[in-house]
Amino acid sequence: MVLATHDPVTVPPTPYAAGMNEGAIVLQGVTKRFGDVRALDGLDLSVPPGTVYGLLGPNGAGKTTAVRVLTTLIRPDQGHARVLGLDVMERPEEVRSVIGLAGQYAAVDENLTGRENLRLIGILTHLPRPAVNPRAAELLERFELTEAADRPVRTYSGGMRRRLDLAAALVHRPPVLFLDEPTTGLDPHSRRELWRVIEELVGSGTTLLLTTQYLEEADRLADRIAVVDGGRVIAEGTAAELKARMASTTLELSFHDARTAADASELLRPLAGSPPLVEGTRVELSVDDGQRALIDALRDLDRAGLVLASVALREPSLDDVFLALTGRRTSGGGGDDPDGDRAQADRGRVPVGRKIG
Amino acid sequence: MTVTSTAVRPPTVVRVRRAVADARALTWRNLLTYVRLPQLVVFSTIQPIMFVLIFRYVFGGAIQPPPGQSYVNFLMPGIFVQSVAFGAVGTGIGLAEDMGKGLIERFRSLPMAQSSVLAGRTTADLARNVFVVFLMAVVGFLVGFRAGTGPLPFLAGVALLLLFGYALSWVFVLVGLGAANAETAQAVAFPTLFPLVFASSAFVPVESMPGWLQAFAANQPVSVTVDAVRALMLGGPTISPVLQSSAWTLGILAVFVPLAARRYRRAI
Numbered sequence: 120m121v122l123a124t125h126d127p128v129t130v131p132p133t134p135y136a137a138g139m140n141e142g143a144i145v146l147q148g149v150t151k152r153f154g155d156v157r158a159l160d161g162l163d164l165s166v167p168p169g170t171v172y173g174l175l176g177p178n179g180a181g182k183t184t185a186v187r188v189l190t191t192l193i194r195p196d197q198g199h200a201r202v203l204g205l206d207v208m209e210r211p212e213e214v215r216s217v218i219g220l221a222g223q224y225a226a227v228d229e230n231l232t233g234r235e236n237l238r239l240i241g242i243l244t245h246l247p248r249p250a251v252n253p254r255a256a257e258l259l260e261r262f263e264l265t266e267a268a269d270r271p272v273r274t275y276s277g278g279m280r281r282r283l284d285l286a287a288a289l290v291h292r293p294p295v296l297f298l299d300e301p302t303t304g305l306d307p308h309s310r311r312e313l314w315r316v317i318e319e320l321v322g323s324g325t326t327l328l329l330t331t332q333y334l335e336e337a338d339r340l341a342d343r344i345a346v347v348d349g350g351r352v353i354a355e356g357t358a359a360e361l362k363a364r365m366a367s368t369t370l371e372l373s374f375h376d377a378r379t380a381a382d383a384s385e386l387l388r389p390l391a392g393s394p395p396l397v398e399g400t401r402v403e404l405s406v407d408d409g410q411r412a413l414i415d416a417l418r419d420l421d422r423a424g425l426v427l428a429s430v431a432l433r434e435p436s437l438d439d440v441f442l443a444l445t446g447r448r449t450s451g452g453g454g455d456d457p458d459g460d461r462a463q464a465d466r467g468r469v470p471v472g473r474k475i476g
Numbered sequence: 477m478t479v480t481s482t483a484v485r486p487p488t489v490v491r492v493r494r495a496v497a498d499a500r501a502l503t504w505r506n507l508l509t510y511v512r513l514p515q516l517v518v519f520s521t522i523q524p525i526m527f528v529l530i531f532r533y534v535f536g537g538a539i540q541p542p543p544g545q546s547y548v549n550f551l552m553p554g555i556f557v558q559s560v561a562f563g564a565v566g567t568g569i570g571l572a573e574d575m576g577k578g579l580i581e582r583f584r585s586l587p588m589a590q591s592s593v594l595a596g597r598t599t600a601d602l603a604r605n606v607f608v609v610f611l612m613a614v615v616g617f618l619v620g621f622r623a624g625t626g627p628l629p630f631l632a633g634v635a636l637l638l639l640f641g642y643a644l645s646w647v648f649v650l651v652g653l654g655a656a657n658a659e660t661a662q663a664v665a666f667p668t669l670f671p672l673v674f675a676s677s678a679f680v681p682v683e684s685m686p687g688w689l690q691a692f693a694a695n696q697p698v699s700v701t702v703d704a705v706r707a708l709m710l711g712g713p714t715i716s717p718v719l720q721s722s723a724w725t726l727g728i729l730a731v732f733v734p735l736a737a738r739r740y741r742r743a744i
Binding site: 190191192212215216218219220222223226227228229230231235239240242243244245271287291 | 584
């Protein structure tokens with residue numbers, strides 16, 4: 120008998136085929152009300168197979184509700200939702216067999232060990248019994264939880280729990296994966312670690328829908344991004360397209376005196392899309408290509424003999440994106456920046472603080 | 477190449493086998509939680525033993541048992557039923573906790589038999605009750621309890637009260653699924669259970685209560701179950717109380733299993 124190297128778990132045959140002109144994940148005019156609140160207000164979405172799609176929006180935008188509709192947890196009031204061509208309302212059981220969900224809360228049993236959690240999911244998703252233990256061990260290894268595997272989850276750190284939660288979503292090798300705010304509440308180190316894990320994951324042809332409040336996260340992980348507000352998509356495109364359309368990179372310069380700042384703003388005006396903003400000794404320029412503008416600005420200033428105190432590039436945050444798209448700020452104010460880089464840049468005027476995507 | 481085959485639901489035999497396997501897996505998981513959490517072990521073992529000892533030695537002397545019976549023999553059938561009735565609250569608390577932690581949400585997104593979440597919870601609590609009743613029987617024996625009717629009627633009594641406890645678990649499935657958290661589930665539970673358990677024949681003869689209370693106390697489900705278990709373990713007419721208790725058990729199951737299943741499908 121020939122043993123396959125993979126567990127003999129196959130995706131159930133579905134009417135969906137890669138050649139069809141339908142996204143792996145589709146929402147069409149989906150609405151959902153909770154009492155007076157319109158959580159989804161005609162949401163349309165199509166995620167091409169094998170890609171990573173980011174749903175970006177503030178708290179209450181409807182991101183989680185969209186994920187819950189797609190993962191069969193709630194029924195939409197109107198509209199259609201399909202995963203791999205399977206209607207979530209008509210064929211919820213089959214939808215569940217092709218999806219994995221990792222939620223905002225680490226939905227793992229904290230009284231069980233990491234290994235027991237994964238074994239339980241393996242049994243519940245009907246892996247062949249001999250495959251259950253190897254699959255759990257393989258995932259523990261891949262998510263660097265082998266050492267903690269036999270400790271109760273209540274002893275895990277926040278980052279470890281999220282990794283285990285993600286591993287639990289992958290046990291039955293679902294071709295479509297939903298990650299609902301996978302890094303919310305994590306410290307910057309754990310967040311980067313989880314990003315790395317997710318990046319490794321998506322190489323393998325998995326279709327991934329990711330919700331996030333962090334532009335940086337969507338930018339780093341997603342092929343395409345939909346900005347969601349009030350239960351609708353208000354902008355859609357690649358990260359670069361969105362940033363170009365909605366909010367540009369800000370080049371922040373500061374000088375030792377206001378006079379120099381005024382001169383510099385005159386000098387650098389051609390670099391910016393709109394007139395530079397001058398505030399005392401500070402000058403802010405909205406630019407499309409941050410790195411190019413930085414080089415040009417430094418060269419021009421040097422030639423003109425204007426001495427800089429500090430310079431920084433600030434990538435647009437979700438807050439900036441929202442301001443550009445809707446004219447209002449997100450309720451969280453500046454709190455969208457995932458790990459305080461922006462705050463640090465503002466405070467310390469760190470020279471060229473950011474790598475621009 | 478076009479793929480047009482449609483997904484096929486597995487045959488019924490496979491589905492039933494999977495549902496049983498899923499329920500067993502979740503039963504195991506729920507029992508493991510009892511073992512892992514010391515406070516739950518205390519709640520489900522020390523507390524029933526304390527009840528036995530307190531009623532045997534503190535209140536027992538002041539309570540007049542029916543003629544010809546020792547109080548400890550009168551007490552034990554009642555305290556068995558009391559412990560499974562209070563144990564049913566644990567079913568609701570466990571489910572409310574699982575909901576709060578997002579575990580139910582995960583289960584609902586998995587390609588598993590959804591019936592197994594409630595089946596696994598109630599079965600685990602039934603297994604816990606088997607253990608608790610065994611423990612209390614041992615402690616009861618040590619403090620003088622002697623069932624006079626023989627092993628088979630004794631086991632029949634145990635089976636009857638375990639089934640009654642199982643039915644009550646389903647009432648608290650409904651409570652647990654509707655509660656915002658474990659504390660709420662608990663808060664709903666005790667005001668409903670206390671009158672049923674204490675205004676019953678479990679600890680005192682109903683005849684010692686005021687007349688207006690007797691009508692309720694003599695006929696409510698806890699009392700008829702206690703009376704049936706008492707008859708099976710100590711002797712006396714069994715048919716009427718056993719039938720009444722079984723009718724309550726089946727009636728509760730018939731009402732609350734469908735209600736709980738419906739509530740689960742709409743939970744979250």
